[in-house]
Amino acid sequence: MTDGPTDRPALDEALAALTARAGDAVLGTAFAKGELTVRLRPDAVIAAVAFLKAERGFTALNDMIGLDNGPAPAEGRKRFTVLYQLYNREARLRIRLAADVAEGEPLASIVGVHKAADWAEREIFDMFGVVFEGHPDLRRVYLDPEFEGHPLRKDFPLRGKA
Amino acid sequence: MSFKDLELNMGPQHPSTHGVLRLKVKVDNEVIHSIEPVVGYLHRGMEKLWESLTYPQIMPLTDRLDYIAAVANNFGYALAVEKLAGIEVPKRAQYIRVILAELMRISSHLAWIGFQANDIGAVSVLLYGFEDREDFLDIFEAYAGGRLTINAMRIGGVPFDLDAALIARIRAALAGLPHRIREIETLLNENRIWKHRTQGVGFLSAAEAVDYGLTGPCLRAAGIPWDMRKDIPYSSYEDFEFDVPTTDRSDVYGRYLVRMQEIRQSARIVTQALDRLPEGEHIAKVPRVLKIPAGEVFHTTEAPKGELGFYIKSNGTDKPERMKMKSPSFINLQSLPLMCRGGIFSDIVGILGSLDIVLGEIDK
Numbered sequence: 001m002t003d004g005p006t007d008r009p010a011l012d013e014a015l016a017a018l019t020a021r022a023g024d025a026v027l028g029t030a031f032a033k034g035e036l037t038v039r040l041r042p043d044a045v046i047a048a049v050a051f052l053k054a055e056r057g058f059t060a061l062n063d064m065i066g067l068d069n070g071p072a073p074a075e076g077r078k079r080f081t082v083l084y085q086l087y088n089r090e091a092r093l094r095i096r097l098a099a100d101v102a103e104g105e106p107l108a109s110i111v112g113v114h115k116a117a118d119w120a121e122r123e124i125f126d127m128f129g130v131v132f133e134g135h136p137d138l139r140r141v142y143l144d145p146e147f148e149g150h151p152l153r154k155d156f157p158l159r160g161k162a
Numbered sequence: 163m164s165f166k167d168l169e170l171n172m173g174p175q176h177p178s179t180h181g182v183l184r185l186k187v188k189v190d191n192e193v194i195h196s197i198e199p200v201v202g203y204l205h206r207g208m209e210k211l212w213e214s215l216t217y218p219q220i221m222p223l224t225d226r227l228d229y230i231a232a233v234a235n236n237f238g239y240a241l242a243v244e245k246l247a248g249i250e251v252p253k254r255a256q257y258i259r260v261i262l263a264e265l266m267r268i269s270s271h272l273a274w275i276g277f278q279a280n281d282i283g284a285v286s287v288l289l290y291g292f293e294d295r296e297d298f299l300d301i302f303e304a305y306a307g308g309r310l311t312i313n314a315m316r317i318g319g320v321p322f323d324l325d326a327a328l329i330a331r332i333r334a335a336l337a338g339l340p341h342r343i344r345e346i347e348t349l350l351n352e353n354r355i356w357k358h359r360t361q362g363v364g365f366l367s368a369a370e371a372v373d374y375g376l377t378g379p380c381l382r383a384a385g386i387p388w389d390m391r392k393d394i395p396y397s398s399y400e401d402f403e404f405d406v407p408t409t410d411r412s413d414v415y416g417r418y419l420v421r422m423q424e425i426r427q428s429a430r431i432v433t434q435a436l437d438r439l440p441e442g443e444h445i446a447k448v449p450r451v452l453k454i455p456a457g458e459v460f461h462t463t464e465a466p467k468g469e470l471g472f473y474i475k476s477n478g479t480d481k482p483e484r485m486k487m488k489s490p491s492f493i494n495l496q497s498l499p500l501m502c503r504g505g506i507f508s509d510i511v512g513i514l515g516s517l518d519i520v521l522g523e524i525d526k
Contacts (some may be wrong), residue, residue, distance in 0.1 A: 033245060033459050059372055062462065063488040065473050083473070085460050085488075092394055096460065116375025119496050127209075142202035142525065151210050152484075158214050 006031045010091045014056045018095075021051050035096060037083075042099040046108040049084060049097065053113060058086040058095060061110075064120035066128040068154045069100075078102040080130050084110070101130060109135035127152035166190055172510065174203050180277065181521025185498075185510065192506045197499045201492070204525035212485045217243055217452050218317060220485070225311035227487065228523040231270040233262045233302075234465035235523075236315035241396055242461040242472035243317050247454045254442040255319035256398040257435045262305070262314050263397075264428040264435075265332065268339070269298035270466035271421045271428075275346060278418070278515040282359050287349055294342045297335040304328055317452065319445030329436055336429050343425055350418070360414035364501040364513035367412065374497040377490050378468025379424060380517060382408045383416035390464040401438070402431045414516040421518075453480045467491050467518055487526055491519040 004012030018038060019026050025044030030037045040048055052058035062085040069077055078100040086095045101107050109132035110117045121132040122141035129150040132138055140147065149156055172185040182203035188195040208227070212220050224235040237259060244251060251259075276291025299309045305328060306312045306321065314320065350356045366376070371384040381388055389406045391399040407423035409416040454476040462471035468490025477483040494517050501513050 032457055033248075035459060037458075061375055062469070063460070063471055063473065063486070065460075065484075065486045067475065067484055085471070085473070089388055089393060094460070114375070115370075115373045116493060116496065119492065140202075142205045144202075151207060156210075158210060 005029060006036050007034065008093065011036055011093050011095075014052070014058075014088070014093060014095065017056060018048060018052065022048050035094065037096045037098055039098045039100070042101050042105070042107050045082075045084070045097060045099045046110050046113065049086070049110050050113045052086055052088075052095065057088040057090050058093070060087040060089060061085070061114040061116045061120075062087050062094070064117060064124060066124035066130060066152065068128060068152060070154045078105070080128055082107060082124060082130060103129070104131075106131045106133040108133050109138075111135055126150070129153070167195065170507075174200075180515075180519060181524075183519075183521055183524075185514075187507070187510065189507055192508075194502050194505050194507060194510070197502050197510070199495050199498055201495070201521070201524050204521050206525065208526040209484075209486060212482060214481065216480045217454070217482070220482075221315065221317070222311070222313045225313055226522060227489070227526055228465065228467055228470075228491070228520045229310055230273055230520050231266045231466045232311050233266040233314045234270075234463070234467075234470060236313065237263050237397070238461070238463040238465065238470045238472050240315045240317055241463060242459055242474050243452075243454075245461050246457055246459045246474050246476055247317075247452065249318050249446055249448060251319055251397070251446055252443040253398065253440045254323075255444045255446070257439050258320045258324055258444060259315065259397050260399065260402070261324070261332070261432050261435045262302075262320070264431045265298050265301060267428045267466045268425050269295050269302075271425050272298070274421060274466075274515075274518050275418070278512075278518075279350065279356075281511045281515045282356065284350065284353070284356060287346060290342070290346050290349070294339070294346075297338070301328070301332055301335060304331065316445060316448075318448035319443070321445070323444040324439070329439075332432065332436065336432060339425070339429050343422060347422060357415065359509075359512055360418060360516075361411075362413055362415075363505065363509050364414045364417075364516055365412055366497060366501050370500060371412070371497070374500065375493045376468070376497055377493065378465070378518075379420045380417055380468070380494060380497075382406065383420045384412040385410040388469075390462055390469055394462075396461075396463060399431075402434045404428075404431050414512050417516040417518075451480055453478060462488065465490060467520065467523065468494055487523075489523045489526055491517075491521075492524045492526075495519050495524060 025041040027039040065083040067081040084097040126140040170187045174182045174184040184200040186198040224239045225232040227235045272291045272295040276288040279287030306314045368384045387406045404427045458475040460473045462469050471488030473486040475484045
């Protein structure tokens with residue numbers, strides 16, 4: 001264990017650098033089960049991802065994950081959360097960035113930074129209806145273009161139609 | 163007659179797309195102009211379904227993702243749930259899991275070489291690959307009763323212990339393996355047609371491979387030795403000696419070389435695990451109704467197709483609030499258009515095969 005917020009000195013350093021860079025765009029950090037989550041203001045995500053890639057060695061985007069916090073999200077939270085799993089292979093470090101967006105609120109696409117985000121963003125658009133601004137080709141990836149609704153939203157029924 | 167800017171559909175029902183995949187291809191006579199994969203024909207809404215099931219109920223569904231290597235999915239899912247719930251897995255169970263997962267990798271790569279050679283036109287290799295794979299499917303059948311969708315793991319361990327008879331059977335299968343791989347290599351390594359169809363075809367630079375999120379044997383064939391079993395070891399992989407094969411070729415031939423070497427390395431791991439199999443329980447004591455306190459984890463494993471990840475968010479109940487699979491085939495397929503640039507139409511089948519995608523995993 002270290003004195004820092006995480007259990008790895010290198011991860012503490014990366015977090016400190018990110019916090020110094022992003023300033024008040026960092027809304028909070030959490031460390032649990034060996035995993036670090038940094039919550040950012042949505043407009044600061046692309047700069048943070050680019051900074052971590054260029055200067056802190058987080059060259060790989062493992063995955064992007066969409067979450068629906070329900071039609072009536074908790075106090076201070078918004079409807080959707082988008083998570084970015086970044087990986088620094090040299091130092092074996094993972095960081096999870098989180099951005100909350102309301103329904104209809106756009107989020108900047110990170111395809112310009114990580115090409116791997118292309119289909120990942122299309123999938124979140126398909127399943128949740130989160131719009132990624134600046135994505136070169138934002139279409140549904142799995143479902144038919146004619147399909148109505150976004151199946152992974154909590155108010156979309158398991159059986160039957162929306 | 164000219165075929166400039168001709169648009170062709172390959173699939174969704176095409177014998178070499180390994181599932182239901184459609185490729186929209188634009189060709190300039192025989193040269194590929196652009197190519198766009200269209201997925202979703204098999205989409206079953208697994209992630210939605212998982213939210214309505216308890217943690218143990220999800221296990222058999224993970225078999226249906228990458229059905230050529232079902233154990234790899236069981237493994238990845240079990241590890242993620244155990245990390246989230248803080249369950250300690252007995253050492254013997256960890257070793258048995260490694261044995262099953264590596265046997266599955268061998269079986270998956272043998273199926274791959276059969277399919278791949280068949281797609282390219284070397285039909286006899288299909289018979290060799292599938293005959294060799296049969297031995298391993300028999301082992302799974304003897305272990306858990308299934309051949310493809312085996313449901314070979316439980317949260318906290320494995321459902322059955324390995325007995326002496328099965329261990330002897332695994333050893334016998336491994337003993338015959340080097341000869342069988344050599345047979346396939348004799349057919350292919352210096353085969354003029356095979357080399358012509360695979361060497362220099364489907365090139366992707368190392369930097370592009372990382373940028374596009376490529377993982378698994380395809381990334382290692384681009385000279386990048388990333389392997390989760392070495393990088394962030396799980397389930398006691400740090401106990402075993404093995405190499406991570408790489409090549410700088412980064413073409414279809416290179417991906418073939420890497421996979422053949424990986425079969426050998428997997429056999430090495432299984433042999434070590436059998437030799438040093440610890441005594442003890444094969445499953446931890448896990449409550450019948452498993453309720454996991456609120457939290458989230460992201461855990462990845464090295465599956466035969468690439469880096470397989472599970473993100474699970476729990477809310478204190480016996481069902482996940484959200485569970486997302488990071489499918490290596492889905493991410494890897496994104497780089498197909500890049501690998502095909504400047505190629506000719508007949509290369510598509512070979513390049514697509516070299517990615518080793520499974521549509522069950524893409525269309526989760």
